[in-house]
Amino acid sequence: MLSVKEISKNFQELIVLENINFEVGDKEIVAIIGPSGCGKSTLLNIISGLEKADMGVISGAERTIACVFQDDRLLPWRNVWENISLVREEEDRVRIQELIEAVGLKGFETYYPKQLSGGMKKRCGIARAFYYQGELLMMDEPFQGLDYSLRREMMQMLLKIWKSNKQSVLLITHEIEEALTLASKILVLSGRPGSVVKEYVLPGEEGRDPMDLGLHDIRKEILSLIME
Template sequence: MTLEIAISRKAYRLANGRERLVFEDFALEVANGAIVALLGPSGCGKSSLLRIVAGLDRAFSGAVTPAPRRLGMVFQEPRLLPWRNVADNLRLAAPRLDESKLAELLAAFELEGHGGDYPGQLSLGLARRAALARAFAIEPELLLLDEPFASLDRALHQRLRALLSERIGARKMTALIATHDLDDALLLADEIIFLDHAPARIRGALSIAEPRGTRDEILTKLRASAEIYYMIDAGGNDSLEAAS
């Protein structure tokens, strides 16, 4: 079933009493089984959108239909329970996870041997893997990823993205990935939604048909296809400026 997101209005009240409008007459349809990347500058409302879809924020006018069942979510911070070890964090999110599935999942995210570690003992990279593994553990119908690679160094970022790319194609699920990194979107998504500064508007959409596994080689070509929406700066790195 298609996920329909319609937000007629969403605003935050600021400390100084004024309002910051994030969405106005915003609508987005996500086809069943589609992997959709929300690409836009920081503060454009990507996280707000995911929180609304997840049902964590109900202070908006509009609707998300159908209300998602079996939701897996990865927040910007890992948000693991610090008093439970990695394996228990996964088990608590997914009580029906059996031991062989658990081991398989830990292996898939290169967490072998860390099942008994507590989150305080993990590096950020490992904690993020655990958070991703937790979201996959419940075999979600809808997966929401909010900047899942934020504040990782480049090598870790790429490694984790490759792991995620493998897992995301392994099972049918609908996914929304919020990111400000064009390469993340190009390598992971079937469709990229380009968002403007708040109040967020859809500037355009780009479908990517090439299979995920082959995209690494044609990344330059893919980047070029996105150029009408974004100008990639001369250094060729991931930081993007919105084209005016």
């Protein structure tokens, strides 16, 4: 379990995060949603150790962490297979091929990033993160810039792999529909300085229909909180 307690972060005079508290349970997908500039990516950087908090305590981050970033961060001189395999010292060829097929890249194993579409690059980045086998998977806007149909396809792909791995996932997103579909629970951050203003434990299983009438009030309330 990841536990975040009383986390605050300033950049000189700018207060970015203030008194952040939440937990990510084992095999749980927690989505963080909030307005632009509220410190979502900064929070992920603190949890991963790329930034240092000014106050607060994080426990559980000593577990192995895999990351999927907004940009794909593939090495241009390595092909799809090589970009996935580089995160582990010993190459598990069976597992790599399973993941390549799971993300829909079968037949593109020897293709280089410049030969791939934006969506295919994101698929490769997701396969690499799952191949790393981190106990916690952190995803920062992994489907940003994709059109609606491709984003839906990628979400279903992610859920299929997650259900076979059951890692804990911390997902940053701007999309309410994305959070309602994928998450076990949703944290809504306020505008800067970011703080948790509401936590929703979602009904049903991950992969739910975000337009379900049972989610109408939650969707409406989240939108209202973000607009504030």
